Amino acid sequence: MLSLLQSNSFILDSLSNFVHQSGIGLFFAPGGWKMAVMIGIACFLLYLAIKKQFEPLLLLPIAFGMLLTNLPGAEMFHSDFFAGGHVHWEHFAHGEAGLLDILYLGVKLGIYPCLIFIGVGAMTDFGPLIANPKSFLLGAAAQLGIFATFIGAYALGFAPNECGSIGIIGGADGPTSIFLTARLAPELLGPIAIAAYSYMALVPVIQPPIMKALTTDKERLIKMKQLRQVSKTEKIIFPVVITIVIALLLPSAAPLVGCLMLGNLMKECGVVDRLAKTVQNELMNIVVIFLGISVGATATGDSFLNVKTLFILCLGILAFSAGTAGGVLLAKLMNVFAKEGNKINPLIGSAGVSAVPMAARVSQTVGQQYDKSNFLLMHAMGPNVAGVVGSAVAAGILLAFLG
Amino acid sequence: MDKFANVGWGEMGLMTIIGFSVVFVVLVLLIFIMKGMGSAFTRQKKAKKVAELGSVAAAEEHEAISDQELVAAIATALKLYKSDLHDRESETLTINRITRAYSPWNSKIHGLTQLPEKH
Numbered sequence: 001m002l003s004l005l006q007s008n009s010f011i012l013d014s015l016s017n018f019v020h021q022s023g024i025g026l027f028f029a030p031g032g033w034k035m036a037v038m039i040g041i042a043c044f045l046l047y048l049a050i051k052k053q054f055e056p057l058l059l060l061p062i063a064f065g066m067l068l069t070n071l072p073g074a075e076m077f078h079s080d081f082f083a084g085g086h087v088h089w090e091h092f093a094h095g096e097a098g099l100l101d102i103l104y105l106g107v108k109l110g111i112y113p114c115l116i117f118i119g120v121g122a123m124t125d126f127g128p129l130i131a132n133p134k135s136f137l138l139g140a141a142a143q144l145g146i147f148a149t150f151i152g153a154y155a156l157g158f159a160p161n162e163c164g165s166i167g168i169i170g171g172a173d174g175p176t177s178i179f180l181t182a183r184l185a186p187e188l189l190g191p192i193a194i195a196a197y198s199y200m201a202l203v204p205v206i207q208p209p210i211m212k213a214l215t216t217d218k219e220r221l222i223k224m225k226q227l228r229q230v231s232k233t234e235k236i237i238f239p240v241v242i243t244i245v246i247a248l249l250l251p252s253a254a255p256l257v258g259c260l261m262l263g264n265l266m267k268e269c270g271v272v273d274r275l276a277k278t279v280q281n282e283l284m285n286i287v288v289i290f291l292g293i294s295v296g297a298t299a300t301g302d303s304f305l306n307v308k309t310l311f312i313l314c315l316g317i318l319a320f321s322a323g324t325a326g327g328v329l330l331a332k333l334m335n336v337f338a339k340e341g342n343k344i345n346p347l348i349g350s351a352g353v354s355a356v357p358m359a360a361r362v363s364q365t366v367g368q369q370y371d372k373s374n375f376l377l378m379h380a381m382g383p384n385v386a387g388v389v390g391s392a393v394a395a396g397i398l399l400a401f402l403g
Numbered sequence: 404m405d406k407f408a409n410v411g412w413g414e415m416g417l418m419t420i421i422g423f424s425v426v427f428v429v430l431v432l433l434i435f436i437m438k439g440m441g442s443a444f445t446r447q448k449k450a451k452k453v454a455e456l457g458s459v460a461a462a463e464e465h466e467a468i469s470d471q472e473l474v475a476a477i478a479t480a481l482k483l484y485k486s487d488l489h490d491r492e493s494e495t496l497t498i499n500r501i502t503r504a505y506s507p508w509n510s511k512i513h514g515l516t517q518l519p520e521k522h
Binding site for chain 2: 129130131133134136137139140143144147150151154159160161163226227228229231233234237238241242245246249250372373375386389390393394397398401402
């Protein structure tokens with residue numbers, strides 16, 4: 001009888017231990033509710049990616065990474081291994097690191113964003129920008145979003161390094177945002193990546209009202225001159241010149257710009273087709289999976305469920321709107337000094353906020369709402385790719401100031 | 404963050420102004436470089452054409468005709484314009500059952516002028 005009771009007590013203890021150690025039991029531990037909420041958010045993001053197709057290529061792995069990191073007891077990601085902005089290698093040496101910790105090293109060391117930039121470069125045609133170099137001005141003006149948000153974030157009480165990371169959302173460039181945030185404010189990586197990619201998907205919703213509000217009917221009907229043809233030699237020289245000039249002026253922007261231009265050179269030179277195809281497809285896809293999962297993994301309950309995240313989401317909208325307005329307003333200003341026949345349709349200014357090629361498509365769509373025979377797409381591609389270079393330069397400047 | 408302990412509104416404002424200005428300066432510098440490169444290439448291309456075709460006027464005329472992008476843009480514009488002119492239809496298909504009473508007028512047998520032969 002006694003032995004039966006002892007045996008029952010042992011079984012009860014074992015069951016109790018099992019329940020407490022199980023993931024379900026951990027939901028009821030202090031702070032466990034945050035994980036449950038984060039799993040709900042991850043499922044919502046999965047819904048947005050799959051059903052609404054909001055940047056699904058990135059949002060899906062990000063949301064799944066978020067789901068994995070918030071599964072109680074799975075211990076797949078440890079933010080304390082990267083505390084203080086450094087990698088604590090001793091945990092990796094002792095084999096304590098989970099799968100997501102290992103994948104996150106690529107973000108922390110700035111590898112994934114640069115590899116993605118090689119792929120982006122290999123898929124980008126800089127021809128419209130070479131044909132009309134004035135587009136660089138529109139790309140620069142659209143970086144207003146970055147700096148307006150930088151100051152806006154400071155007004156809301158963020159530390160200067162956090163302001164830099166939040167401001168870069170205005171560059172509308174995911175890899176640049178992740179590259180800079182991993183260096184300046186890694187604890188904000190989750191919310192910033194989600195804000196950047198969600199708002200990029202919402203460019204067709206955010207931009208048109210601002211573009212219409214800042215332009216007149218007459219301006220929207222401006223037809224631009226046909227762009228000149230760009231020779232192959234020019235397209236080959238362009239990435240080399242840009243890399244040298246930017247790396248000499250701003251060494252901190254060299255990793256991003258250098259990788260972007262390497263990819264572009266692979267595409268344009270025509271002698272390494274196999275490499276160009278690999279970076280456009282296989283490499284890009286593999287890195288996107290790793291980047292998405294590991295960025296999502298940083299969105300733990302403690303780092304995500306706070307007022308800062310709400311502020312970041314609000315500032316993200318401000319960043320995109322200010323960037324759009326900056327590009328459109330500078331195009332209007334350029335028209336004041338331009339001769340008749342050389343005028344710019346201000347609708348292409350909004351494309352300066354990177355988000356390639358979505359922002360250029362928005363310029364084309366809005367332009368065609370007013371004149372079916374007005375084709376702005378190729379003209380808008382100039383500021384669009386200039387925006388990629390501009391946001392990489394802005395990231396380099398912020399890194400030099402705050403890194 | 405001790406590093407930013409002495410950073411106030413003044414420093415943040417200055418960083419914003421300098422940062423935005425540097426973006427402009429770098430990109431304006433690139434404009435000059437690209438413009439210089441572009442005009443050098445255009446001159447070189449024109450000189451080559453002139454040498455090939457004999458005169459400046461002939462080279463310009465040839466350039467205008469061979470501008471394939473222009474042709475492609477016109478063709479696309481025409482296609483889009485024509486597709487826009489197409490009548491909009493309701494795209495609703497309905498199948499209504501109609502009762503047709505027998506009549507010699509719709510009878511096949513009465514419609515045949517020559518009866519088929521049985522073998």
